[in-house]
Amino acid sequence: MSWPESIYTTLKALDVRQVAYVPDGGHATLLRLLHDDPALRCVPLTTEEEGVAMLAGAWLGGQRGVLLMQSSGVGNCVNMLSLVRTCHFPLLTLITMRGEYGEFNPWQVPMGSTTEQVLRLMDVQVLRADVAEEVGPTVSAAARMAYLGGTPMAVLLSQKLVGAKVFTE
Amino acid sequence: MSGLLPRTLDRRAVVARVLAGRRDLAVVSGLGAPTYDVAAAGDHERNFYLWGAMGGAAMIGLGLALAQPETPVLVITGDGEMLMGFGALATIGAQRPGNLSILVLDNGLYEETGAQLTHTVLGTDLASVAAGCGITDTVTMDHMEQLGGFAERAHRLGNAPAFAVARIAPSHALKVLPTRDGAYLKARMRQSFGQDIG
Numbered sequence: 001m002s003w004p005e006s007i008y009t010t011l012k013a014l015d016v017r018q019v020a021y022v023p024d025g026g027h028a029t030l031l032r033l034l035h036d037d038p039a040l041r042c043v044p045l046t047t048e049e050e051g052v053a054m055l056a057g058a059w060l061g062g063q064r065g066v067l068l069m070q071s072s073g074v075g076n077c078v079n080m081l082s083l084v085r086t087c088h089f090p091l092l093t094l095i096t097m098r099g100e101y102g103e104f105n106p107w108q109v110p111m112g113s114t115t116e117q118v119l120r121l122m123d124v125q126v127l128r129a130d131v132a133e134e135v136g137p138t139v140s141a142a143a144r145m146a147y148l149g150g151t152p153m154a155v156l157l158s159q160k161l162v163g164a165k166v167f168t169e
Numbered sequence: 170m171s172g173l174l175p176r177t178l179d180r181r182a183v184v185a186r187v188l189a190g191r192r193d194l195a196v197v198s199g200l201g202a203p204t205y206d207v208a209a210a211g212d213h214e215r216n217f218y219l220w221g222a223m224g225g226a227a228m229i230g231l232g233l234a235l236a237q238p239e240t241p242v243l244v245i246t247g248d249g250e251m252l253m254g255f256g257a258l259a260t261i262g263a264q265r266p267g268n269l270s271i272l273v274l275d276n277g278l279y280e281e282t283g284a285q286l287t288h289t290v291l292g293t294d295l296a297s298v299a300a301g302c303g304i305t306d307t308v309t310m311d312h313m314e315q316l317g318g319f320a321e322r323a324h325r326l327g328n329a330p331a332f333a334v335a336r337i338a339p340s341h342a343l344k345v346l347p348t349r350d351g352a353y354l355k356a357r358m359r360q361s362f363g364q365d366i367g
Contacts, residue, residue, distance in 0.1 A: 018235060041235050043264055046256030053225030053254075057197070057232025060217060060355060061240075062364040065232065083222040083229075087351030090367070150367070 003161065004030040006136030007094065011066060014143050017041060018058045018065035020051030026096030026162035027068050048073030049080035056089045064147055067093040071115040071156070072108065081122040084152045091124065091152040092143055101159040116156060124152040130160055176336040177311060180274050183335045184245060185210045186313065187272060187320045194324055195233060195358065199226040199246025201281045202340070203274055207245055208347035214361045217354050218347045224254030227271055231261050234269040237362060241268050243323045248275040248289045255298070261330055262303030270323040270331040276339055284339065299332040306331040
């Protein structure tokens with residue numbers, strides 16, 4: 001099973017119903033799997049903080065959701081994360097990393113190099129997956145901490161992982 | 170330059186009229202005066218009052234509407250809050266949930282912060298923006314007699330989202346302050362849908 005398939009399987013096993021995303025090349029395979037599933041509502045966003053708010057609304061209505069984005073999107077989410085923290089919403093976000101390993105575009109480095117710090121500053125706990133075998137278990141662990149424990153969780157999918165599996169195809 | 174026309178509607182009267190006779194309706198209110206207006210119309214287990222997260226009201230409404238497709242969801246927010254989350258109109262226009270309505274109380278002012286002008290008196294027509302995003306059921310209201318259609322629509326399921334702008338006068342209505350405990354507001358909304366407190 002590829003690592004995008006392991007994420008899809010994990011999200012299905014945990015009854016995730018809403019997927020909010022700003023696309024990233026690293027998430028392309030996963031997004032195809034999610035869009036092909038009629039039981040999921042996949043919602044493209046114009047900016048990432050929309051997804052933080054949307055998944056709060058989903059939880060109000062009793063549904064679990066996940067937010068997919070690239071590391072640059074984390075900066076866009078900062079104030080909206082006050083909603084998660086103040087109301088104790090169980091955020092789950094899966095973030096493909098740019099600007100950290102072999103990045104050719106220096107414009108990605110400022111946000112990519114501070115992604116984890118920004119999340120932690122806003123009280124989001126961070127797990128990281130660097131190799132394909134870790135992805136499924138790490139997403140599963142984060143999802144359970146979020147949905148069952150109410151802890152806002154981010155999983156960083158490292159550029160080493162994403163680059164090795166997607167950009168070189 | 171319709172933005173320069175005098176705004177005359179009374180915000181409390183508009184919100185009271187739109188919420189009158191509510192049954193299963195769920196309401197999300199944008200921070201500032203819309204939250205006070207919704208509280209003034211009567212607290213309810215399905216009111217989710219925002220005190221922050223500016224720009225997020227419409228998207229919270231979308232997530233809730235998608236999660237509870239048989240429940241009408243109404244977002245009541247201000248022009249400044251809607252402007253900050255403009256992209257939400259494109260996102261909602263793409264999803265087109267038939268159980269989501271948005272009411273913008275448009276005074277053309279950031280009244281909470283000293284009555285600075287907003288873009289709605291500087292050239293932006295919010296109903297046109299919504300229509301341009303594919304939300305075709307739009308109306309701009311200047312008189313109480315115009316409220317009936319939207320007020321009726323907001324309480325039932327439709328085929329597509331509805332968007333209304335009520336052009337309201339500046340107001341010195343007393344602040345009616347609901348609880349700021351977001352976790353409590355979340356829990357009671359969820360319980361109203363038969364969920365645990367989450």
